[in-house]
Amino acid sequence: MDLISDSDDGDGFQWESDEDDGDAIPPSNPPLPPDSAAGTSGKVSEASSSRSELVSHFMAMGFSEDMVVKAIEENGEGNSEAILETLLTHAAIEKSPVKREQSPIDCTFSSDEDVLGDDISDVSNFEYSSEDEDYTEGTSDKDRKLSVLVEMGFPADEAFSAINRCGPSASVLEIADSIHAAQLAADSAPTEDDLFPNWSENKAASSYACGSSVKNKRKLYEMKKMKQRGSFLDRKKPCFGQGNLDEGFRSGLTIPKPMIGFSLPNQKMKPANRILPEAAIGPPYFYYENVALAPKGVWETISRFLYDIEPEFVDSKFFCAANRKRGYIHNLPIQNRFPLQPLSSRTVQEALPMTKKWWPSWDPRTQLNCLQTCIASAKLTERIRTALANSDDPPPERVQRFVMNECKKWNLVWVGLHKVAPLEPDEMEMLLGFPRDHTRGGGISRTERYRSLGNSFQVDTVAYHLSVLKDMFPNGINLLSLFSGIGGAEVALHRLGIHLRNVVSVELSEINRNILRGWWEQTNQTGTLIDIADVQQLNGDRLEQMINMFGGFDLVIGGSPCNNLAGSNRYSRDGLEGKESALFYDYFRILDLVKNIMGKSF
DNA sequence: GTTATAATGACTCTACCG
DNA sequence: CGGTAGAGTCATTATAAC
CATH class of the missing domain: 3.40.50.150 (Vaccinia Virus protein VP39)
Known part of the structure; x- marks a missing residue:
């Protein structure tokens, strides 16, 4: 198929085109760091049979052989998860928006569907802290009622609905009764969890409570949670008897890996239409x-x-x-x-071309870590410089580890021989899209x-x-x-x-x-x-x-x-x-x- | 008074191993 | 299944310098 012209400027983009015309990711990969698999302590083992199987496995998903081989070399054969992530990353890196490659999302999306009818909403432990007194100042009567109800331990969303349900003249107690009634009604209605087929439960979370070496702060935190847990009303009946004992510690949702959300650009698969809960539907649209x-x-x-x-x-x-x-x-x-x-650009070397020249082969980073609010000290970059200046060209393992640790921790980039530096503000602006x-x-x-x-x-x-x-x-x-x-x-x-x-x-x-x-x-x-x-x-x-x-x-x-x-x-x-x-x-x-x-x- | 600098761990999640 | 090690994170505070 032919190319969508660049002048199209956003309007006409459609990622769901029908044919997989060109699978192919052009061999022109973005400039990888001069790392080259051979250099690094030969991690590539040769079990060529399993390897070729792995290659064809990923090729079947629509990645080019070239890419797959590279990804395997980067991550080792054992780690297929990491390989997939690398492939996805590089696929996303692919510059030209007109060359869609198909991506293997099917296999990462709907992997776990193990949602029993279990309750995922443990979270009614909501209390305003004591210094939030002024929260109610300058707010309406409605807001004040909400605040009171919330302090009584009711979930704010339910309190809101109840306030509207009961009308402006209702007292707090009447509203509280109404919430309670609604909760009882909800208890007898078995469905509601069905809306979230993707949520899964972290079973290991219960071990959280019995950790042996808890520090003071941690204990306080847990006790606080315990206390709160005692104060809120359960929204729904626990499904399994007394199983809600560790409700306050359970984490009900897992973060998907790779962290790609519902969809990425350049991705062939259309995201499934999700069903939003009734109360969530706009207007207005919202985004948090x-x-x-x-x-x-x-x-x-x-x-x-x-x-x-x-x-x-x-x-x-x-x-x-x-x-x-x-x-x-x-x-x-x-x-x-x-x-x-x-x-x-999706690589540092591409986004900051000046760094490419100085990027040593033993620094395998192609992307930076999270941009934060503080930068590294000058003393640290100087320590790194002297450490490298006093070492051989490929520095010894120990020095490399030190430098890499600090570079990752502080998001340092290479700006000269043995010289690393934190990002400049304008570089951060650019990376963040401003x-x-x-x-x-x-x-x-x-x-x-x-x-x-x-x-x-x-x-x-x-x-x-x-x-x-x-x-x-x-x-x-x-x-x-x-x-x-x-x-x-x-x-x-x-x-x-x-x-x-x-x-x-x-x-x-x-x-x-x-x-x-x-x-x-x-x-x-x-x-x-x-x-x-x-x-x-x-x-x-x-x-x-x-x-x-x-x-x-x-x-x-x-x-x-x-x-x-x-x-x-x-x-x-x-x-x-x-x-x-x-x-x-x-x-x-x-x-x-x-x-x-x-x-x-x- | 304002700005720059440098030092300050813990909490999670994950992979791995026995 | 439990233990361990590794890695990553929209930061706060005290102090020096301006």
Whole structure:
């Protein structure tokens, strides 16, 4: 088949074309590091029979022999999972969007279907921490009732429904009764789990409680959970007698490997049509983001609040040259997605061509790890330089291990002989999909740039998910953007060619608000941008006013603070109840308000 | 007062092995 | 099945420098 012309610019992309014209991935692979399998301590064993079997196995999935051989050499024969991941990565790297190769997704998707009728929703252990008193300030009567009910131990989503059900004059006690009744009714209805065929249960989780060497902090954490567990009402009957004893420790969902979400660009297979729970269906559409590797139970809670939608876990390494493992919960359609153009480079050597010259053969990295908010110290890069300068050309094993460890930990790249360095802010902008100098100038310090960038969306990834909106809203959208940061959502939509009619952006940091405002003016937006500093100020009245003014929001998007969830946090990784990360509940609060207001008058 | 610098582990998940 | 080792992570804090 022939090529889709480049001028097509997004509109006409269709990945579901019928024929597998050219399987073939052109042999011109992206420039791999000069690593070359021969160099590294001959891991390639020769059991050629099993090997050729492996090769044909993957070729049957549609990968070229060339690629398969390379992938096997990289990972060793034993590790077929890793081989597959490498193949997927390289397939995604393939530049030209017109040369679709078919990908083997069938085998990675529906592998586990072992969902018994078991309860996956353990998560009603929700309490506002004591310092959240001011949560109720400036909010409506409805909000106050919700807050009280939640403190009583009711799941907020159920409390919300009950408040609406009972009407404005109902007392808290009446509402509580109503919730209870609804729970009893739900208990007798056996279905509901059937909606999530992909969720599986982590059976090993029960061993979590009996770990022998628990540190103090850990104990506290567990005791806290225990305490909370005692206080909430079970939403449904446990399926197996007293089996809910470890309910609070169970993690109900697993993160798929490879972390490709519901679909990737350049992938032949169409994602199956998912069935969303009734309460999840818009308007408005919504899109929520946070770190994938959060403490246990966090995503269960988030999902539970966001209408029981299954999270889509995606690693941005399939969209750019750096890892970024994130979970997304949204109610968008997932068919007919298309990627942002031009496609971003998916190897460091390609994205940062200057580094290629200095990249030593014993550094096998082709992609960076997650871009974070801090960079390596100059002392460290100097230690590395002297260590290498005092070694032979291929440095001894010990030195290599030291250097590789630090390079991975701090995302260092090669910028000279024996010289490694952290990324520059503009390089981070590029890797994350922002225009050059997006965060530069306007009185923003370098440190602040790193911080803001480290907290941002990866634009290509998000844009791929949002691309389905383009055909649905040819006249543009009204956007409610919470925790906007440096405007990843806005940039993604703009780059998709989706007109931004009215944007209400909520962002605490003045620096970030300035960045977004600067971008807005610089890109000659014709819509209106309203920025608000504090989510707490966004109450029902204000939302109702804006909704009436704009005719409703088409999309509510936001990634709530991750700092109490992120693994790098050594001081306050307190989970969803942490000081900042608890703002997730404001995302839910506002989203649900918008849904209710729009549900009434539209 | 603001900005840059450097030092500061733990929690998960996974692969592997016996 | 349990133990172990390895790897990766949208960060916070104290201090120096400006």
